[in-house]
Amino acid sequence: MTAPAARPALAPALRDAALAALIALGLFLPLVGLRTDVGPGGGLFLRTRWPDVALLVGVVFLGRLAARLWQDWRAARRGASLPKRLAGPLSRSGRLVAPLLLAFALLLPVIPGIGRYELDLGILVLTYVMLGWGLNIVVGLAGLLDLGYVAFYAVGAYSYALLAQAFGLSFWICLPLAGLLAAFWGILLGFPVLRLRGDYLAIVTLAFGEIIRLVLLNWVSLTGGPNGISGIPRPSFFGLSFSAGGGPGSFADAFGLEPSPTHRVVFLYYLILALALLTNWVTLRLRRQPLGRAWEAMREDEVACRSLGINITTTKLTAFALGAMFGGFAGAFFATRQAFISPESFTFIESAIILAIVVLGGLGSQLGVAIAALGLIGGFEVFRDLQEWRMLVFGGAMVLIMIWKPRGLVGSRTPSVALGQRRTISASMVAEGRG
């Protein structure tokens, strides 16, 4: 069906191109064709540049013709055949991607040739996957644009660092505490912004993120200010430490292994993997529960939600609190992994990267967010040699993705419940949420 469609389209395309050329002629005739120059005697004289005009008009004509033909050709090719042909294999392969990624993530430390660098990179990527999944609750499901998500990451990190140093609490006690404190701050942020929507919400959350960072920077007596906090205790494996020298009570000693610094890295890797999967599990479960459905309904239409007796206040606050809690978990992990934190790690650009991950991956899509985090954070590292060029490349790539897939890599939505077969809902029907 492609060949016959292309032929009759030629005449209108020619007419269209001729029209464009005519407009170009009208514009370029006075603009380019006539030029006043200063003559040798100091007087002005009119110089004509007809060849230039002809050239420009010709370029416009050919360019317009090519664009029209390309559009027609694409429209003809698209006509039902292409999407239909691709839809089956795509959705089938899509179902395979998630288990494959999960298997890869689980097996990464035992794959031969994977060294410390790759594991560290894996930890970094998984941290951002977790942050992306956490923010996905707020932005993707509830449709609340949050530009200050890094604040909860910071709250989690500082909670762990301060609790562990001041009270000597272990990582496993501090982890839930850090999550709870971050959730508390999420609710604190939630209250003033309940009535705000869209751009206004974004600005206030951005300010909130900056306030937290500035407080951390200036409250020197508590947080150490710009010097940060160092010597944060490392996590233990059921009470077994990962000291480099081995010795009694260490992980290597208990399992009769050769002491190696890799043990801790592998442990941290599995720790963040477990935390990320916990985030994913809770989110997936909640999506099928009334609460998750209310979040999505709120994203679609807040007014209609209210008319159905859904309390918008508590629904919004639970989204903020849950998103913040997972941010806090990730922050506590970050602190224990780095053993050093300072306000510099929690700048606005972090919020922007996490939001970019969520938006590029597709609002509300767990798989999309994971792929986007892998591509964005992994890409940053892999292309480190390109130095400043990589920012340019990534900016360009983001623009291209937004042109090609304006709703993110996985913009479609899977229904949470179905009478018959679950069919994905195309991205064009799903609302982004306005606040």
Add this chain to the structure above:
Amino acid sequence: MRPILSVEALTMRFGGLTAVREVSFAAATGAITAVIGPNGAGKTTMFNCITGFYRPSEGSITLHRPERPVALHRLAGHRIARAGVARTFQNVRLFGGMTVLENLLVAQHRRLMAATGFGIGAVLGLSGYRAAEAAAIGRATAWLEACGLLDRADDPAASLPYGAQRRLEIARAMCTEPALLCLDEPAAGLNPRESLALGALLRAIRDGRAAEGASPCSILLIEHDMGVVMGISDHIVVLDHGSKIADGLPAAIRADPRVIAAYLGEGEGEDEEDEADAGAAGDGPAA
């Protein structure tokens, strides 16, 4: 007549503009009450006061539940819905990216939420949520059947044709199990055949025979389509310029000279500037 809703001296001002002026009326239990009037008469404003989208400047709105009367004008929007008032919107407001079935489950949020132990139990997989969800799906299915949407249950709401979206919105409102269903121009944009079907559906809802397990539900509606209004209403309230000008049975309203004047712009001199409005309102009451 036992009222389900009584509105007393309701006044709504926006700055210097009085959109609704001291309107009092009662909607009877088990009846379809229609509010009509030319464009700009204050129908939607009054409607928004009843359903909690505006807070009235003065007056009271009472929902008469069997247990105790509820003062709606003091309640927040979502509490009005919980008290038993469901509404639809003039411009259909569905959750477009969610399936038809999901739309109806969102409407049963409160009951389901209670069954999940407010979220915590459900995440851990502890509670009897499954049974509650199955019951909710059953209720949704019954309403889908009543509205002829059962075969579209798994399609996104935004993909439905306009008439089906209107029916879905009614089904969604009914899934909250209200005592009073408020419809804002339910026949707007429907063709005559769909309007007729809508009338039948509304009567069935009123009598509680629309869906399996449904209880009778009083209806309050705003409508421009006089054919629909005269055909199904048990009682009509006419507003003009924010005030009530008539209140009675359809036959009486049809013959009321003040109503005809309001619609056709005849009579009193102060109505003249609204001739264009009345013309735009389309069908006169006699149509």
